[in-house]
Amino acid sequence: xxxxxxxxxxxxxxxxxxxxxxxxxxxxxxxxxxxxxxxxxxxxxxxxxxxxxxxxxxxxxxxxxxxxxxxxxxxxxxxxxxxxxxxxxxxxxxxxxxxxxxxxxxxxxxxxxxxxxxxxxxxxxxxxxxxxxxxxxxxxxxxxxxxxxxxxxxxxxxxxxxxxxxxxxxxxxxxxxxxxxxxxxxxxxxxxxxxxxxxxxxxxxxxxxxxxxxxxxxxxxxxxxxxxxxxxxxxxxxxxxxxxxxxxxxxxxxxxxxxxxxxxxxxxxxxxxxxx
Amino acid sequence: xxxxxxxxxxxxxxxxxxxxxxxxxxxxxxxxxxxxxxxxxxxxxxxxxxxxxxxxxxxxxxxxxxxxxxxxxxxxxxxxxxxxxxxxxxxxxxxxxxxxxxxxxxxxxxxxxxxxxxxxxxxxxxxxxxxxxxxxxxxxxxxxxxxxxxxxxxxxxxxxxxxxxxxxxxxxxxxxxxxxxxxxxxxxxxxxxxxxxxxxxxxxxxxxxxxxx
Amino acid sequence: xxxxxxxxxxxxxxxxxxxxxxxxxxxxxxxxxxxxxxxxxxxxxxxxxxxxxxxxxxxxxxxxxxxxxxxxxxxxxxxxxxxxxxxxxxxxxxxxxxxxxxxxxxxxxxxxxxxxxxxxxxxxxxxxxxxxxxxxxxxxxxxxxxxxxxxxxxxxxxxxxxxxxxxxxxxxxxxxxxxxxxxxxxxxxxxxxxxxxxxxxxxxxxxxxxxxxxxxxxxxxxxxxxxxxxxxxxxxxxxxxxxxxxxxxxxxxxxxxxxxx
Numbered sequence: 001x002x003x004x005x006x007x008x009x010x011x012x013x014x015x016x017x018x019x020x021x022x023x024x025x026x027x028x029x030x031x032x033x034x035x036x037x038x039x040x041x042x043x044x045x046x047x048x049x050x051x052x053x054x055x056x057x058x059x060x061x062x063x064x065x066x067x068x069x070x071x072x073x074x075x076x077x078x079x080x081x082x083x084x085x086x087x088x089x090x091x092x093x094x095x096x097x098x099x100x101x102x103x104x105x106x107x108x109x110x111x112x113x114x115x116x117x118x119x120x121x122x123x124x125x126x127x128x129x130x131x132x133x134x135x136x137x138x139x140x141x142x143x144x145x146x147x148x149x150x151x152x153x154x155x156x157x158x159x160x161x162x163x164x165x166x167x168x169x170x171x172x173x174x175x176x177x178x179x180x181x182x183x184x185x186x187x188x189x190x191x192x193x194x195x196x197x198x199x200x201x202x203x204x205x206x207x208x209x210x211x212x213x214x215x216x217x218x219x220x221x222x223x224x225x226x227x228x229x230x231x232x233x234x235x236x237x238x239x240x241x242x243x244x245x246x247x248x249x250x251x252x253x254x255x256x257x258x259x260x261x262x263x264x265x266x267x268x269x270x271x272x273x274x275x276x
Numbered sequence: 277x278x279x280x281x282x283x284x285x286x287x288x289x290x291x292x293x294x295x296x297x298x299x300x301x302x303x304x305x306x307x308x309x310x311x312x313x314x315x316x317x318x319x320x321x322x323x324x325x326x327x328x329x330x331x332x333x334x335x336x337x338x339x340x341x342x343x344x345x346x347x348x349x350x351x352x353x354x355x356x357x358x359x360x361x362x363x364x365x366x367x368x369x370x371x372x373x374x375x376x377x378x379x380x381x382x383x384x385x386x387x388x389x390x391x392x393x394x395x396x397x398x399x400x401x402x403x404x405x406x407x408x409x410x411x412x413x414x415x416x417x418x419x420x421x422x423x424x425x426x427x428x429x430x431x432x433x434x435x436x437x438x439x440x441x442x443x444x445x446x447x448x449x450x451x452x453x454x455x456x457x458x459x460x461x462x463x464x465x466x467x468x469x470x471x472x473x474x475x476x477x478x479x480x481x482x483x484x485x486x487x488x489x
Numbered sequence: 490x491x492x493x494x495x496x497x498x499x500x501x502x503x504x505x506x507x508x509x510x511x512x513x514x515x516x517x518x519x520x521x522x523x524x525x526x527x528x529x530x531x532x533x534x535x536x537x538x539x540x541x542x543x544x545x546x547x548x549x550x551x552x553x554x555x556x557x558x559x560x561x562x563x564x565x566x567x568x569x570x571x572x573x574x575x576x577x578x579x580x581x582x583x584x585x586x587x588x589x590x591x592x593x594x595x596x597x598x599x600x601x602x603x604x605x606x607x608x609x610x611x612x613x614x615x616x617x618x619x620x621x622x623x624x625x626x627x628x629x630x631x632x633x634x635x636x637x638x639x640x641x642x643x644x645x646x647x648x649x650x651x652x653x654x655x656x657x658x659x660x661x662x663x664x665x666x667x668x669x670x671x672x673x674x675x676x677x678x679x680x681x682x683x684x685x686x687x688x689x690x691x692x693x694x695x696x697x698x699x700x701x702x703x704x705x706x707x708x709x710x711x712x713x714x715x716x717x718x719x720x721x722x723x724x725x726x727x728x729x730x731x732x733x734x735x736x737x738x739x740x741x742x743x744x745x746x747x748x749x750x
Contacts, residue, residue: 008412010408012405012408012409015401015404015405015408016401016404016405018404019400019401019404020401023400033434033435034434034437035434035437036434036437064392064630064631065384065388065389065392065393066389066392066393066395066396066630066631067396068389068393069393097384097630100381100384100385100389103381104385104389128320129320129321129323129324130316130319130320130323130324131323131559131561131562132562132563133316133319133320133323134320136316137313137316137317137320140309140313140316141313141317144313144314144317145317145320152371152372179656180563180679182462182465182563183562183563191301202432203428203681204681205450206428206450206454206458206680206681207458207679207680207681209450209451209454209455209458210455210458210459210462213451213455222432223432225432225433225434228434244434247432247433247434248433248434248435248436250400251429251430251432251433252430252433252435253404254403254404254407254429255426255429255430257404257407257408258407258411258422258425258426260408261407261408261409261411261412262411262412262413262422265412265413265414266413298506301496301499302495302496302499302500302502302503303494303495303496304493304494304495304496305494323561326596326597327596328596329596329597329599329600329626330596330599330626330628333596333599333624333625333626334626336621336622337622337625337626340622348643349643391631392630392631395631395634395635396631396634398634398661399634399657399660399661402660402661402664403660405664406660406663406664406685406688406689407688409667409689410685410688410689411684411688417687418687418688421683421684421687421688422684422688424684425684457680458680461678461680461696461697463723463726464678464696464697464700464719464723465563465566465567465678466563467509467719467722467723467726468566468567468700468719469563469565469566470506470509470510470513470719470722471509471513471566471715471716471718471719471722472565472566472569474509474510474513474514474517474715475517475711475715478514478517480517480711481569
């Protein structure tokens with residue numbers, strides 16, 4: 001019991017070493033753990049599949065560059081899917097780093113290689129400051145809210161934007177986000193009348209679920225696992241699928257840490273009671 | 277006190293704006309709705325200006341360190357100010373000058389992104405040490421949280437698909453008790469906003485501006 | 490056909506909003522006339538003087554921040570609560586001769602937090618101790634995460650009070666403060682962070698307690714009166730939910746139709 005109670009005094013740097021080893025093992029020796037596509041991701045995939053050709057899909061990117069390893073695969077798979085289906089894609093960023101995030105995903109997908117043309121099939125409007133105010137403004141008057149795209153082109157000169165003026169012209173919205181969805185529910189779902197897909201980190205899925213249950217959000221595609229599932233569905237295996245091994249190993253390690261620390265804690269309590 | 281500094285002016289502006297924007301949600305009169313649309317566009321522009329506040333604060337705080345040559349700090353402050361100025365110049369110039377745009381893109385993609393990703397990687401280690409240090413069943417609150425936390429972690433790990441009951445139980449927990457609890461919090465937050473809106477309209481919401489106290 | 494002036498589907502919402510306003514107005518007026526509702530004490534708030542005392546004994550500053558949510562969005566109520574707690578902490582700090590360090594991640598919070606802390610020192614009679622650089626702006630993101638680690642290591646606060654809207658950067662704050670032996674008092678109603686606050690803080694507030702704490706520490710009767718009104722509205726919403734759930738169970742969508750009117 002005394003030996004077990006010493007677990008609680010382990011220096012956190014040993015914990016960090018164990019975590020580092022856990023990250024490294026699946027990179028050095030991939031485990032190829034199979035994954036099953038969840039119902040949530042399938043709903044998102046089917047929603048895009050069901051849109052008629054030429055429909056406009058808006059992608060709202062709120063993420064910061066540091067989250068690219070988690071949500072980059074999902075974003076790339078989504079962009080690839082939308083363009084493959086010959087839908088029109090309008091991208092805007094609701095955070096300053098959302099613009100380079102979207103740009104990085106676009107370059108990874110390389111729409112030109114798919115036969116798509118910038119300004120005709122897709123456009124990147126860049127960062128629009130204002131958060132919820134920007135969303136509200138875009139839902140009512142896109143041309144009034146933003147006049148140039150991310151590359152400095154006047155949006156009036158872009159063919160894709162000729163008939164995209166407000167929420168009435170948009171069939172679907174997807175949001176790459178990692179925050180409370182209230183503002184988007186208010187602006188996209190209620191004001192704009194559009195159910196949207198949340199491409200979000202795994203930890204935020206429980207927070208968005210109530211809005212899925214109420215019908216304001218169509219579905220969630222959560223974290224790196226969701227990205228891997230989406231990659232499987234669109235037939236574009238990428239870093240999402242590669243990362244599922246690391247996800248499995250490290251999450252199991254976290255659970256193991258909880259168990260170990262509680263063993264140590266209760267052993268310490270028992271030995272203190274024993275001393276009394 | 278100058279007339280433009282009187283608190284009544286601030287209260288009237290805030291109250292009027294709050295009422296106008298709230299009523300726009302309910303009223304379907306095209307002229308009025310168009311006016312509010314324009315007001316929202318103005319507010320987006322104003323939001324951009326608040327960034328200046330941040331820049332001034334950084335300049336003041338770190339400028340003091342540089343001037344006083346605070347030991348162990350002043351060179352970091354100098355480096356920070358240089359980085360802020362260089363990034364600002366590149367970002368501002370990237371709109372019209374292609375060379376500056378490619379320099380800005382290089383800065384974001386090859387310096388900022390790897391650095392922030394590396395720093396973000398620390399969260400995994402901090403998460404692990406926080407779990408190890410704090411997630412002990414010392415009372416019922418923590419015990420419930422660590423159980424539900426473990427379940428959420430297992431749900432997100434693809435390997436647990438191999439254990440049949442984990443996805444089923446996990447999905448039920450996320451879809452039923454979690455939704456119920458989160459809805460309660462969402463309703464509470466929404467009611468808080470309603471009350472804050474009324475306090476704004478009545479001029480009773482001073483936020484942190486307690487100068488009149 | 491005459492067009493409706495009120496947007497269809499939002500008529501009930503308008504009525505509910507006006508009734509809510511009336512309730513909150515009534516309870517605010519009641520509080521202003523002296524009938525201030527009682528809010529139960531919170532251990533986390535009661536621990537703030539203890540935290541400040543610890544800082545005074547150790548000769549170290551106290552870290553107090555109002556949260557990360559933008560004050561012009563849905564996070565307004567929590568942020569205002571956080572500002573009230575910062576002001577309360579600063580008042581105790583001013584009395585005890587302890588310096589306050591605050592880091593804000595939203596630019597509109599800079600003048601608000603400066604005012605909250607400056608006013609605290611003014612009220613306690615030590616305005617000369619206040620410095621504008623007690624409040625430092627760092628953009629939200631990795632800049633904040635690494636800054637808080639640096640501030641914790643260099644300035645070694647003996648306590649930290651973080652009440653407001655927090656996301657994952659709070660984890661850095663809690664761990665960094667723990668690493669230097671600081672006492673942690675924290676609270677957020679963001680569900681994703683609640684487990685970390687409960688596990689990592691010595692005293693915590695969760696959910697609605699964060700909003701109530703702001704009213705509890707404020708000397709102004711208005712927040713307390715407003716909170717009573719909010720509680721009444723929540724009870725009304727709860728009754729509607731229960732009636733609606735029973736109605737749907739028996740096959741009636743009456744409440745749903747009323748809400749969608």
